[in-house]
Amino acid sequence: MQPNLSFEQAPPLGVPFRFFLVAPWFGVAAGLLLPWAGESAISSRWSPAVLALTHLLVLGYLLQAMTGALFQFVPVAAGGNVWRPRLVAAILQPLFLIAAALLATAFLAGSGAMLRGAAALFVAAVSLQVVVIGLALWRTPAQGATVAALRLAIGGLAATVGLGAILAEGFAGDHGWPLVTIVNIHAGWGLGGWALMLVAGVSYFVVPMFQLTPPYPHRLARALPLALLLVLGGWSAQILGMNAEWVTAIWLAGFCLAAGYAILTLWLQRHRRRRIADPTFLFFRGAMFCLLGSCISAVVMTMLTSIGDDSRCAWWLGILILPGAFVSLINGMLYKIVPFLCWLHLQRLAGIGAVAPNMREMIPERAQRRQMRLHFLSLALLLLTTFFPAAAGVAGVVFAASCAWLGWNLTGAARAYRTFRGRISAAAAGPAP
Amino acid sequence: MPAVIDGRDMVPPEPLELTLAALDTLVADEELLLLLYCQPRPLFGILESEGYVWREDLRADGTREIRIRKGKS
Numbered sequence: 001m002q003p004n005l006s007f008e009q010a011p012p013l014g015v016p017f018r019f020f021l022v023a024p025w026f027g028v029a030a031g032l033l034l035p036w037a038g039e040s041a042i043s044s045r046w047s048p049a050v051l052a053l054t055h056l057l058v059l060g061y062l063l064q065a066m067t068g069a070l071f072q073f074v075p076v077a078a079g080g081n082v083w084r085p086r087l088v089a090a091i092l093q094p095l096f097l098i099a100a101a102l103l104a105t106a107f108l109a110g111s112g113a114m115l116r117g118a119a120a121l122f123v124a125a126v127s128l129q130v131v132v133i134g135l136a137l138w139r140t141p142a143q144g145a146t147v148a149a150l151r152l153a154i155g156g157l158a159a160t161v162g163l164g165a166i167l168a169e170g171f172a173g174d175h176g177w178p179l180v181t182i183v184n185i186h187a188g189w190g191l192g193g194w195a196l197m198l199v200a201g202v203s204y205f206v207v208p209m210f211q212l213t214p215p216y217p218h219r220l221a222r223a224l225p226l227a228l229l230l231v232l233g234g235w236s237a238q239i240l241g242m243n244a245e246w247v248t249a250i251w252l253a254g255f256c257l258a259a260g261y262a263i264l265t266l267w268l269q270r271h272r273r274r275r276i277a278d279p280t281f282l283f284f285r286g287a288m289f290c291l292l293g294s295c296i297s298a299v300v301m302t303m304l305t306s307i308g309d310d311s312r313c314a315w316w317l318g319i320l321i322l323p324g325a326f327v328s329l330i331n332g333m334l335y336k337i338v339p340f341l342c343w344l345h346l347q348r349l350a351g352i353g354a355v356a357p358n359m360r361e362m363i364p365e366r367a368q369r370r371q372m373r374l375h376f377l378s379l380a381l382l383l384l385t386t387f388f389p390a391a392a393g394v395a396g397v398v399f400a401a402s403c404a405w406l407g408w409n410l411t412g413a414a415r416a417y418r419t420f421r422g423r424i425s426a427a428a429a430g431p432a433p
Numbered sequence: 434m435p436a437v438i439d440g441r442d443m444v445p446p447e448p449l450e451l452t453l454a455a456l457d458t459l460v461a462d463e464e465l466l467l468l469l470y471c472q473p474r475p476l477f478g479i480l481e482s483e484g485y486v487w488r489e490d491l492r493a494d495g496t497r498e499i500r501i502r503k504g505k506s
Binding site (some may be wrong): 212 | 441442443444445446449450453471475478479482483
C-alpha cells in the first residue's frame with residue numbers, strides 16, 4: 001500500500017521553489033571556500049573556514065531545501081494547513097539567506113558582533129517557522145510515523161537554533177560557558193534531531209512511493225524517532241557532567257540508530273517491486289551507504305584510539321555525513337520533487353487534451369546522471385583529502401561545480417515550466433484574430 | 434472489456450500521465466479501469482473539473498480499482 005497525496009492544500013509553486021532554487025548555490029559557496037582555506041581546513045574542526053563551510057552547507061543548503069520541502073510536504077502528505085504559506089515563505093527565505101551569509105562571514109572574520117547578528121536573525125526566522133509549520137503539524141488530523149517524526153524534527157530544529165544562539169553569545173562574549181560541550185550537543189540536535197529525524201519521516205512516505213519498495217515496518221518506523229529523541233536527551237545530559245565512557249556510549253548509540261535506518265532503507269530498496277535505478281534512487285542509495293560508512297567509521301574511531309585521536313577524524317565523518325548523506329539525499333529528492341511539481345501544476349492548468357509536457361522533459365535524465373557522477377566524484381575527492389590535504393582545493397572546486405550544475409538543472413526545470421505555461425495560456429486564448 | 438492501466442508498479446506520475454492520455458481518446462459509454470495502490474487525489478481533481486465520473490473499489494490486497502467514464506453532459 002502506498003500513502004495518499006492531497007494536492008487541494010498545496011501551496012503555489014513559487015513557495016517551495018524559492019527555497020529549492022537557492023539551496024545549491026550555498027553548496028557552491030561552501031565548495032569554493034576550500035581552495036581559499038587550503039590544507040588548514042582538514043586539520044581542525046575549529047578552523048574558521050571549516051566552521052564557515054559547515055554552516056553554509058547546513059544552514060544555506062540543507063535548511064533552505066528542507067524548509068521548502070516542508071512547505072510542500074506538510075499540506076500535501078501530512079494534511080497540515082500551513083498559515084499563509086506565500087507570506088511566510090517570502091519572509092523566511094531571505095532571512096535564512098542573509099543569516100547564513102552573515103554567519104559564514106562572522107566565522108571567517110572572527111567577528112562577535114556579526115555572530116550575534118546572525119544568531120538573532122536565525123532565532124527570529126526559525127521561531128516563525130516552528131510556530132507556523134509546528135502548528136500545522138500539531139493540528140493535522142493525520143496520524144502515523146511520518147507526522148510523529150516531522151513534529152519531533154521541528155522540535156529538533158528549535159533546539160539546534162536555540163543552542164546555536166547560546167554558542168554565538170558564548171563565543172562573542174566572555175561567559176566561561178562549557179562551549180565545547182555545547183557545540184557537541186548543538187551538532188547532535190542539528191544532525192540527529194533535525195536533519196535525520198526529518199529525512200526519516202519523509203522517507204517513510206517517499207521511498208515506498210517513488211522507489212516502489214515495500215513500506216517501512218510500522219513498529220520500527222514509530223520507534224526510530226522516539227529512540228533518537230531518547231539518545232539526544234542522554235547526549236544533552238552531558239552538560240550536567242557525565243562520565244566520558246557514558247558520553248562515548250551515547251555517541252555510539254546515536255550512530256547505531258542512524259546505521260539501523262540506513263540498513264533498513266537499503267534492504268527495502270533491494271526488495272523494490274520494479275528494478276528502476278533512476279538518479280533519485282542512486283542518490284538515495286549513495287546517501288545510505290555514506291550514513292552507514294559514517295557509523296562504521298565512528299565505531300572504528302572509538303575502538304582504535306590511535307585512529308580516533310587523529311584530528312582529521314572529524315573531517316572524515318563530516319564529509320560522510322554532510323555532503324555524503326544529507327546533500328546526496330536532498331540532491332536526489334530535488335530531481336524527483338521539482339520536475340513532479342512543475343508537471344503537476346502544468347497539468348492542472350492544461351486539463352485533459354491540452355498540450356502538457358512529459359515530466360522527463362523538465363530535467364533530462366542524462367543531465368541528472370552526469371551531475372550525479374560529478375557529485376560522487378567530488379565526494380570521493382573530499383574523502384581523499386583526509387589523507388592528501390593538498391587536494392582540498394581541487395575537491396572543493398569539483399564539489400562547487402557539482403552544486404552549480406544541480407542549480408542549473410533546477411533552474412532549467414523552472415524555465416521549462418514558464419515556457420509550457422506560456423504555451424498553455426496561448427492555446428487557451430485561441431488563435432489570434 | 435474496459436481499457437486497463439495497471440499503475441501499481443509504476444513510479445508517480447506515470448499512472449497519471451497514461452490515464453490522462455487514455456482519457457483523451459475515451460469515447461462516450463467506454464470505461465477506463467485504473468489499478469493503483471493509492472488514492473490518486475490529483476487525478477480526481479482533474480476528473481472533476483473536466484466532467485468525468487468515476488467509481489472506486491478496494492480489493493482485499495489493497496489494490497484500488499478506479500473505473501472512469503465520461504459524465505452525462
